[in-house]
Amino acid sequence: MKIFIEPFDTLFFKDGKPFSMGEDNWADGHFPPMPSVFYGALRSAYFSQNPNQLHLANEEGDPTQDLVISRIHVARNDKRRVVGYIPCPMDVVKEKNNNSNQDQYHILEVGNSDSSQISSSPIPTQLRSSAPERVEYDKSSWFNLGNWNKYATGEIRESSLKNTSKFLIHEPKIGIGRSRYTGSSEEGQLYRVGMKRMCKNYGFVVEFSGLDSLQSNGILKLGAEGKGASYHEIDKPFDIPNTPRKTEPKKVKMIFTTPAVFSQGWLPKGVDLKSLEGVWNGFKLKVTHVCVGAFVSIGGFNMKAGKGMKVGPKPMYRAIPAGSVFYVEPEDFDGFIEAFHDRCISEFGLSREGFGHILLQVV
Amino acid sequence: MKYLFLFTIGPVQSFIAQARKTKDLFAGSMILSELIGDALKETQSVFKEVGSAQFIFPAFDGTDTKEALPNRFLVEVDLREEVDLRTYGNRIEQFVRTSWAKMGDEALERNVKGRLSDDFHTRFNDQMNGHLEVYWIFQPIGDDGYAEAYKAVERNLGSVKNLRPFVQISQAGFPENHRKCSVSGTRDAVFFREKDKPAFAYEDAAKIEEKSGYELNIGEGLSAPVFTKRFFKEKAKFHSTAEIAVEPWKEKVKKCKEGSRLLESFSIQTGSSKDGQLYFIDNWSEAYLKKHELKSLAIAKEKTKEILKSLYGSFGKPAPYYALVSFDGDKMGEWLNGISKGVKEDQLMSYHQKLSALFSKFAGYAKEYVDQGRGKTVYAGGDDFLGFLHVNTLLETMEHLRVEFNSMVADPIKSDYGIGGKDRLSFSVGIIIAHYKMPLNSVVQQAKEVEKVAKKKGGRDAFAIRVIKHSGEINEMYAKWEFDPDSKSCKAIARMNYIIHSLKEKRFSNKYISSITQTFQEVFGREGYSFDKSNSELGEAKKWLPMELGRLVRRSKQVGTSESQIEEMVHCIQETFTQSKKVNADSFSIFNYIYGLHAMDFISRYV
Numbered sequence: 001m002k003i004f005i006e007p008f009d010t011l012f013f014k015d016g017k018p019f020s021m022g023e024d025n026w027a028d029g030h031f032p033p034m035p036s037v038f039y040g041a042l043r044s045a046y047f048s049q050n051p052n053q054l055h056l057a058n059e060e061g062d063p064t065q066d067l068v069i070s071r072i073h074v075a076r077n078d079k080r081r082v083v084g085y086i087p088c089p090m091d092v093v094k095e096k097n098n099n100s101n102q103d104q105y106h107i108l109e110v111g112n113s114d115s116s117q118i119s120s121s122p123i124p125t126q127l128r129s130s131a132p133e134r135v136e137y138d139k140s141s142w143f144n145l146g147n148w149n150k151y152a153t154g155e156i157r158e159s160s161l162k163n164t165s166k167f168l169i170h171e172p173k174i175g176i177g178r179s180r181y182t183g184s185s186e187e188g189q190l191y192r193v194g195m196k197r198m199c200k201n202y203g204f205v206v207e208f209s210g211l212d213s214l215q216s217n218g219i220l221k222l223g224a225e226g227k228g229a230s231y232h233e234i235d236k237p238f239d240i241p242n243t244p245r246k247t248e249p250k251k252v253k254m255i256f257t258t259p260a261v262f263s264q265g266w267l268p269k270g271v272d273l274k275s276l277e278g279v280w281n282g283f284k285l286k287v288t289h290v291c292v293g294a295f296v297s298i299g300g301f302n303m304k305a306g307k308g309m310k311v312g313p314k315p316m317y318r319a320i321p322a323g324s325v326f327y328v329e330p331e332d333f334d335g336f337i338e339a340f341h342d343r344c345i346s347e348f349g350l351s352r353e354g355f356g357h358i359l360l361q362v363v
Numbered sequence: 364m365k366y367l368f369l370f371t372i373g374p375v376q377s378f379i380a381q382a383r384k385t386k387d388l389f390a391g392s393m394i395l396s397e398l399i400g401d402a403l404k405e406t407q408s409v410f411k412e413v414g415s416a417q418f419i420f421p422a423f424d425g426t427d428t429k430e431a432l433p434n435r436f437l438v439e440v441d442l443r444e445e446v447d448l449r450t451y452g453n454r455i456e457q458f459v460r461t462s463w464a465k466m467g468d469e470a471l472e473r474n475v476k477g478r479l480s481d482d483f484h485t486r487f488n489d490q491m492n493g494h495l496e497v498y499w500i501f502q503p504i505g506d507d508g509y510a511e512a513y514k515a516v517e518r519n520l521g522s523v524k525n526l527r528p529f530v531q532i533s534q535a536g537f538p539e540n541h542r543k544c545s546v547s548g549t550r551d552a553v554f555f556r557e558k559d560k561p562a563f564a565y566e567d568a569a570k571i572e573e574k575s576g577y578e579l580n581i582g583e584g585l586s587a588p589v590f591t592k593r594f595f596k597e598k599a600k601f602h603s604t605a606e607i608a609v610e611p612w613k614e615k616v617k618k619c620k621e622g623s624r625l626l627e628s629f630s631i632q633t634g635s636s637k638d639g640q641l642y643f644i645d646n647w648s649e650a651y652l653k654k655h656e657l658k659s660l661a662i663a664k665e666k667t668k669e670i671l672k673s674l675y676g677s678f679g680k681p682a683p684y685y686a687l688v689s690f691d692g693d694k695m696g697e698w699l700n701g702i703s704k705g706v707k708e709d710q711l712m713s714y715h716q717k718l719s720a721l722f723s724k725f726a727g728y729a730k731e732y733v734d735q736g737r738g739k740t741v742y743a744g745g746d747d748f749l750g751f752l753h754v755n756t757l758l759e760t761m762e763h764l765r766v767e768f769n770s771m772v773a774d775p776i777k778s779d780y781g782i783g784g785k786d787r788l789s790f791s792v793g794i795i796i797a798h799y800k801m802p803l804n805s806v807v808q809q810a811k812e813v814e815k816v817a818k819k820k821g822g823r824d825a826f827a828i829r830v831i832k833h834s835g836e837i838n839e840m841y842a843k844w845e846f847d848p849d850s851k852s853c854k855a856i857a858r859m860n861y862i863i864h865s866l867k868e869k870r871f872s873n874k875y876i877s878s879i880t881q882t883f884q885e886v887f888g889r890e891g892y893s894f895d896k897s898n899s900e901l902g903e904a905k906k907w908l909p910m911e912l913g914r915l916v917r918r919s920k921q922v923g924t925s926e927s928q929i930e931e932m933v934h935c936i937q938e939t940f941t942q943s944k945k946v947n948a949d950s951f952s953i954f955n956y957i958y959g960l961h962a963m964d965f966i967s968r969y970v
Binding site for chain 2: 015017028090096108118119122126128129188261263264295297312314
């Protein structure tokens with residue numbers, strides 16, 4: 001099922017810092033939310049529609065145990081179609097000291113191995129910019145999936161990108177703690193929460209399976225403070241990048257649209273950290289170039305004990321951020337495209353929650 | 364064979380900004396500076412064996428410096444023989460990593476009593492090891508010389524940093540599924556300071572005993588890197604935001620004999636507590652004293668409040684606001700390139716060394732100037748500065764530094780290297796004016812954001828001020844300095860000062876600001892209004908807006924204001940409007956001007 005989720009109100013997605021009344025009085029939210037937020041929201045929505053099954057949550061026979069998220073995008077619900085946005089790929093950079101009104105964008109290119117260059121980098125060759133000016137990655141920009149083919153051909157214009165500020169408004173909420181007995185405000189319990197409001201018609205597209213009995217439209221709670229959002233099954237066209245065609249391929253470019261967790265940190269298990277060769281999800285390959293920004297931390301909180309889990313914080317992991325780019329040379333090109341394009345690949349069982357969603361391009 | 368060696372450490376912004384106390388902020392900056400200092404010394408030492416190392420950035424003579432060091436350095440390495448440079452790079456990297464680990468061990472030794480479990484040590488080391496990022500690169504200086512090698516090394520380090528490698532948490536086999544660090548939120552808290560362990564705390568977490576100055580608040584838990592910052596060396600003391608905010612008021616009080624006496628009585632009542640928040644009468648409540656473990660002060664609470672009331676009666680209340688200022692050089696990439704400015708290729712290295720020495724001298728001067736009763740410097744090194752300033756002297760301090768930057772850096776480099784034309788080095792500043800109770804990490808993050816506003820919207824050689832009121836209201840403005848090298852002053856600051864002091868001295872009612880806001884909102888709508896070149900309304904507005912501004916100002920004059928003062932005020936208000944249009948010639952927001960007036964009104968309450 002592919003649904004569009006539209007928030008009714010502001011949203012708040014908290015980081016891992018403890019936030020308890022009277023001690024910490026300021027919580028900044030982050031955006032976009034982690035895929036696990038949607039996973040939890042969908043499960044909760046199911047149980048709210050089927051409250052008689054709530055006792056099965058995290059138990060044997062949990063009706064939501066087969067839930068698998070295969071796509072999460074920020075999206076705009078237009079009259080005729082739904083337009084998806086992904087975090088800007090990290091090989092898209094803009095000129096740093098550009099004085100003109102329009103930002104100039106470039107795509108980093110595959111460089112040749114330079115034996116004279118000795119560096120701390122664990123990979124021998126790097127992606128390079130051909131721009132004359134110094135360049136930087138703009139982590140607040142989003143790429144319109146409708147322009148995917150232009151990205152594939154190396155054409156990047158400002159119009160293909162949208163800054164977060166164009167669809168997200170910061171709306172801090174100030175609150176007070178009140179006495180349970182008198183209703184008056186309690187001293188030292190003023191707090192501030194960094195709420196975010198999505199502009200009209202903006203929301204999220206989530207595609208999932210394994211929860212077929214979820215109603216095709218309804219309401220759910222999203223993020224902290226249980227803020228409400230409506231959802232409905234998408235009945236309009238929604239552009240998804242096509243599976244890349246085989247054209248004397250040399251390399252495949254992998255673009256992660258959601259964070260991915262690997263046991264070796266920035267590299268998946270099975271790939272040797274020195275030779276960068278190995279087997280990734282059953283496919284023999286070599287990683288040749290990588291663009292991975294500072295890691296993001298992924299945690300969460302178990303609300304209910306169950307199989308092998310207790311109530312309390314979930315294990316924290318470090319993930320490569322959304323937008324990360326890998327260039328690989330797979331041995332079985334066709335099989336690799338089939339197995340990786342538009343799929344979620346992540347370790348520690350997190351791919352089912354939507355972590356590690358990958359789109360491919362042939363280069 | 365000659366090489367350029369570029370070395371950098373991180374994370375910088377997140378490490379410094381993850382600060383709950385000013386001490387965290389200061390220690391974060393000191394740690395990075397000391398680690399780079401260690402790397403510089405080690406670089407000098409290792410290359411002595413096989414050749415020599417000549418420092419280009421920063422200016423470094425092998426001894427400890429007064430100024431803070433930036434998080435990167437550039438060295439020319441001259442080798443007598445072929446060596447495996449990777450080994451040398453790794454050696455220096457390892458040296459820095461060991462220094463960082465030592466800082467953690469020392470903090471642990473000084474502050475945690477009793478035996479800690481092996482598991483605790485493994486976890487502590489795991490967190491420390493996974494924190495530091497180090498990047499370095501060697502670039503051969505070929506036949507094309509230093510200039511080409513310099514361009515290449517900068518570009519190639521950028522490429523190296525396209526991959527920021529990291530290891531997964533819990534390489535040591537411990538899942539991090541406990542209460543998280545109160546400051547970073549990304550690692551388990553391995554230290555706590557409560558009677559009993561907080562909920563979900565790591566079972567072997569070390570208890571920090573009560574100490575003077577309560578380095579850990581009750582309820583606070585820290586991860587290993589944040590603990591290392593909080594307990595980094597005894598000398599890393601720093602005034603709290605409340606102390607910084609209250610300092611100008613204390614200075615004013617001390618100038619009066621009676622004030623001095625009352626202040627002394629106040630100090631006797633508060634005893635050893637140096638808590639700056641106690642100067643604010645609202646904090647003398649049972650709840651506050653209990654929370655901050657100052658229950659012993661409760662006995663004399665009423666008496667101390669009486670002293671404060673007497674002080675407020677004679678000298679007014681202390682300002683609860685301070686300014687955090689962040690600045691760095693404009694277009695440094697272009698200036699370091701040098702060639703495009705007219706520097707000859709064979710002079711580029713000496714040009715870099717000169718620039719580096721000038722920046723270092725200016726950083727030392729800026730630190731000294733600010734620390735002489737104008738605020739407190741957190742970091743001053745290279746072309747970067749981060750520091751707290753008092754709101755009452757904020758504008759004149761910034762103007763002074765802008766003027767001195769020109770005399771100490773921009774003019775000498777121009778004259779020494781024959782850089783012609785009007786092109787001169789400048790810097791842009793981001794200023795946050797915040798309440799002392801506002802969380803510090805947010806203030807630090809916003810200072811960097813506002814610095815970008817000054818560069819982007821202000822078009823560089825500019826400043827931006829964001830006033831964050833305790834109520835949550837935010838006023839943000841940006842403007843060019845309008846620096847005049849002849850008069851050695853900044854016209855924009857002079858106008859702002861005139862407006863601020865006119866309001867302070869009640870020569871005009873501040874109602875004219877509300878009137879201007881109302882007029883603009885009625886004409887252009889409440890949603891805000893931006894003019895652009897193609898908008899014909901701009902032409903029309905240009906004609907009548909200045910006249911209307913003048914009319915509103917004249918109407919707000921108070922009894923006793925002279926005609927010349929009125930004319931000067933009208934000129935300042937109109938000229939500020941005219942200049943605000945020039946900041947961004949293609950498009951400007953009318954609200955930049957209006958928020959600017961509101962910001963000046965706010966500052967006038969605290970000068």
